Amino acid sequence: MPIAATISGKTFTPHLEVQGNCSLSGELKVSGAKNSALVLMAASLLTEDELILENVPNLTDIEGMREILSTLGVKIKHEKNRIQIQAIGLHHVALPYELVHVLRASFFCIGPLLARLGQAKIPLPGGCEIGARPVTEHIKGLKALGAFINFEHGVVTASVPGTRKRLRGAHVVLDCPSVGATETILMAAVLAEGRSSIENAAQEPEIQDLANLLNRMGAKVSGAGGPKITIEGVTKLRGCHYTVMPDRIEAGTFLIAAAITRSFLHISPIIPEHLSAVLQKLRDCGCNILINKDTIEINPGEIKGVDITTQPYPGFPTDLQAPFMALMATAKGTSVITEKIYENRMQHVAELQRMGASIRLQGNTAVVEGVARLSAAPVHGGDLRSAAAMILASLSANGISKVEGLNHLDRGYSSIEKKLNQAGANILRY
Numbered sequence: 001m002p003i004a005a006t007i008s009g010k011t012f013t014p015h016l017e018v019q020g021n022c023s024l025s026g027e028l029k030v031s032g033a034k035n036s037a038l039v040l041m042a043a044s045l046l047t048e049d050e051l052i053l054e055n056v057p058n059l060t061d062i063e064g065m066r067e068i069l070s071t072l073g074v075k076i077k078h079e080k081n082r083i084q085i086q087a088i089g090l091h092h093v094a095l096p097y098e099l100v101h102v103l104r105a106s107f108f109c110i111g112p113l114l115a116r117l118g119q120a121k122i123p124l125p126g127g128c129e130i131g132a133r134p135v136t137e138h139i140k141g142l143k144a145l146g147a148f149i150n151f152e153h154g155v156v157t158a159s160v161p162g163t164r165k166r167l168r169g170a171h172v173v174l175d176c177p178s179v180g181a182t183e184t185i186l187m188a189a190v191l192a193e194g195r196s197s198i199e200n201a202a203q204e205p206e207i208q209d210l211a212n213l214l215n216r217m218g219a220k221v222s223g224a225g226g227p228k229i230t231i232e233g234v235t236k237l238r239g240c241h242y243t244v245m246p247d248r249i250e251a252g253t254f255l256i257a258a259a260i261t262r263s264f265l266h267i268s269p270i271i272p273e274h275l276s277a278v279l280q281k282l283r284d285c286g287c288n289i290l291i292n293k294d295t296i297e298i299n300p301g302e303i304k305g306v307d308i309t310t311q312p313y314p315g316f317p318t319d320l321q322a323p324f325m326a327l328m329a330t331a332k333g334t335s336v337i338t339e340k341i342y343e344n345r346m347q348h349v350a351e352l353q354r355m356g357a358s359i360r361l362q363g364n365t366a367v368v369e370g371v372a373r374l375s376a377a378p379v380h381g382g383d384l385r386s387a388a389a390m391i392l393a394s395l396s397a398n399g400i401s402k403v404e405g406l407n408h409l410d411r412g413y414s415s416i417e418k419k420l421n422q423a424g425a426n427i428l429r430y
């Protein structure tokens with residue numbers, strides 16, 4: 001997706017035109033989880049058998065991971081929402097910087113490559129719009145499992161000593177419950193010799209999805225989804241057929257779309273317990289929520305300000321902080337929104353202020369005074385979730401807004417304007 005192009009001397013930037021004062025109705029369908037599908041694709045490196053993943057979302061990040069795996073020599077077939085992957089005849093263990101820099105999830109390949117081939121050369125992914133995003137915990141875990149790690153010219157070169165090139169089980173205590181570090185260490189440990197454990201592990205549902213896949217491949221993982229994960233190493237993993245879980249962040253984004261437009265909507269499929277903290281805050285701010293198996297019915301009343309602080313799962317997810325702030329900008333009363341996970345995830349504040357939101361930012365805490373109506377404006381999403389927040393704010397604002405940042409948006413939302421338009425929105429993509 002080009003970020004901008006020059007046509008007849010003017011710079012053209014792809015954008016959405018969003019009609020405001022919108023009300024939605026009917027149902028919004030949720031795709032497979034981006035942050036699960038990406039790591040499940042990396043896990044395909046752990047076996048030479050074929051892995052078939054269903055319910056894979058159509059996203060630029062998925063295309064990026066497909067390109068990364070192809071660079072390593074992996075055979076991949078991608079039809080609609082199904083991916084067939086076979087890491088047979090892996091000939092490469094090095095990834096190019098230009099691919100890793102744009103898709104930090106490619107760093108997930110380091111664990112499986114080490115476990116399978118005993119070596120890996122992965123450029124440091126570096127920071128992004130929302131923060132420095134270090135990988136120190138990932139490296140700490142791999143070293144504990146016996147890997148030699150060298151940093152040179154921005155590249156992490158990892159290798160397993162000894163003739164058998166097999167990692168050995170270890171007990172790792174994470175300094176912070178990092179999702180990526182938990183996934184990296186988990187994928188390295190499943191083929192290590194002996195028992196491993198990860199304490200202070202991330203408990204996000206994506207970790208459970210990965211552990212479920214690995215166990216279906218023949219691994220012996222227990223405790224995933226809790227603070228301590230135990231792994232009994234095995235010598236070989238087999239292929240399998242697996243369905244990616246629904247995307248809890250897309251689902252949460254749609255729930256907030258219903259709330260900010262004061263619309264009665266059905267959202268599905270959802271695993272409700274994946275969104276407990278978000279559902280609680282939506283109830284607290286005035287939404288009636290009905291759970292019926294994998295469908296959530298949301299019926300907003302008068303929306304009032306509530307406070308949120310982002311936390312590791314099962315706390316309020318950082319990925320819904322920006323969308324929820326858009327909602328609070330239209331609520332009755334004051335809300336205090338504190339971002340605890342990333343150091344720079346408040347870029348949407350300035351954009352919401354341009355739409356008339358009344359927000360005071362002190363460091364990573366925003367004090368939001370709700371206003372009766374936002375006003376449409378040209379706005380920009382600086383990261384994936386800020387871009388989504390801009391769309392939500394535009395749906396409720398007075399007038400037609402122009403939302404830029406589609407290069408970010410399309411990484412994590414599959415045809416979001418098509419889904420919203422079929423529920424009554426009026427959004428055009430240029």
Ligand code: EPZ
Nearest residue numbers: 035105133134135136137138177178179180319341342384
């Ligand atoms: C995953 O990123 C998600 N991405 C992120 O989603 C999500 O925001 C994040 O988890 C938290 O839930 C994918 O799964 C592809 P972390 P990850 O390691 O694994 C610090 C989106 O919008 N940290 O749990 O990179 C780090 O700086 C994206 O879909 C260390 O300090 O997240 C951050 O402040 C954005 N040292 C915090 O932990 C480390 O070694 C959370 O990072 C590793 C992380």
